[in-house]
Amino acid sequence: MYTKPHILLNTLVILLALTGCEPNSAKRSFNTYNDRLANVLDTSPATINDDELEAFPEPRDLLLPVEDIRIDLLDAYELRKCGLFNLIAERNSILGKVQDKTRQLRYELILLNGLNHCQETLPDDSEVLPMLAGFKQQKQAQLAHHLWNMFTTEKEWRQQLTIHHQPFELGLFYGFDESLNAFNHLAYIQQHIQAGTSIEEKQADRLIKHQEQLHAHHYFGQLIFSIQLSTLWLDSITNMLEKSESALICGPNRNQQQAEYLSNVFYKFFVNKLQPYLAELDSQYQQISPALSELLNPDHAKNQAITPYYEKYISGELHDQFRQATLKHVSFWQRTFKRCNIKVGIH
Incomplete structure (x- = not known):
């Protein structure tokens, strides 16, 4: 059946518009992970407040x-x-x-x-x-x-x-x-x-x-925003889990249903979606930061306007917070699985 060109064009425009309206996959995954955990624990979902990020200095200052x-x-x-x-x-x-x-x-x-x-x-x-x-x-x-x-x-x-206020999509690091x-x-x-x-x-x-x-990219500024957003989500979700930790009843001769439900959420949303994303953020930061550390070193440049930005994003302060947040989150699951006698990796 022949389809008129203008109909095909209109359909394509609609599809592109709909695609553009879809929420960012990283944001969506954190939100879903948070909501599902809160639902199993019968508590309110965690919330995050976007912290004000250290801006890249203006050209006149640099x-x-x-x-x-x-x-x-x-x-x-x-x-x-x-x-x-x-x-x-x-x-x-x-x-x-x-x-x-x-x-x-x-x-x-x-x-x-x-x-x-x-x-x-x-x-x-x-x-x-x-x-x-x-x-x-x-x-x-x-x-x-x-x-x-x-x-x-x-x-x-x-x-x-320059900080780009949109995180990378899952699996897409343009x-x-x-x-x-x-x-x-x-x-x-x-x-x-x-x-x-x-x-x-x-x-x-x-x-x-x-x-x-x-020309078409905002790479490092987007990487920084992605790491910052991930850190905020991890800290908030971990805090929610820890507040409910004592109420989670599990272990030998106990009803394991709630723990099993939590385990399912963990594997479906964190292990399968978010963990690879976090690992890639970590890997890319470690690969790209050495060159930036040399290029933007305030002592080499004799320009101290860059110092706050450099200390926060280049010398590792934000990256350290990100790693600590990831470790703290994973540690919660490790001790929970141990306490509830749930075999790690078996799902």
Whole structure:
């Protein structure tokens, strides 16, 4: 049977609209787990209050000053002999003066690589060599600030660090690979900057590719929100369970029905749905935090505006709370199963 195109289109629009209205699967799973446990225990479900999260600082508070140092084009003309003149002329053009911070960092890295090449290839008696040495020293000293400014104030990069108030869906962690690769690449560049060694042009070019790939994501800010929300839920649900612990009658020669019902809820909603989600949050944080720890270290950047954010999310304070909440929750079930003589893993 033939279906008119406009009918198919209208149906698709309706389906997409309905899908967009569906509650987040992580939120739904925590809510359902909470409600089912409360129902078995005949108590009120736990509630959570969204804590105010430490915001990523504003660009004006993070931006580090960088003096605009340019080479005179009359001197730069001599650099035709080592292939650097066109690069400098392009940077001094109208378009070059308005490039974004990612392209500016790319230019600075390629420029330093070119300066090294010129120092190695120009004749020893070249009049521009002393000028090149001073210019290179100044540019090298600015590189760390260029990297910091790009990462913390450029839209696509800071978008990854700004808190995104929507948790990841169960099993869907969009942006992880893109962010991990990008942050690791920036850490690689930072290591070379700190060591005073040059970056190959193809490695500088990768900055643009990473910037493009990050455009659609809010990865780390979403990871932080997911960990925070999970911590709040775990603490609240565990607190509800512990308050009802003494009223749970089970064990040898006791009616096990309530304990069995609780066990069913635990396996169906926590073990099968929430535990894999929590484990993935933990794993991804551990993989991505080392690079961020280097890139956002307040002592390296000489910018203390980042300190509260860094201490809460990068150095591990929130992650420690998340792990403690998970351990406390699992510990309740371990001692309950032991007391009620319910075999762990048999369901």
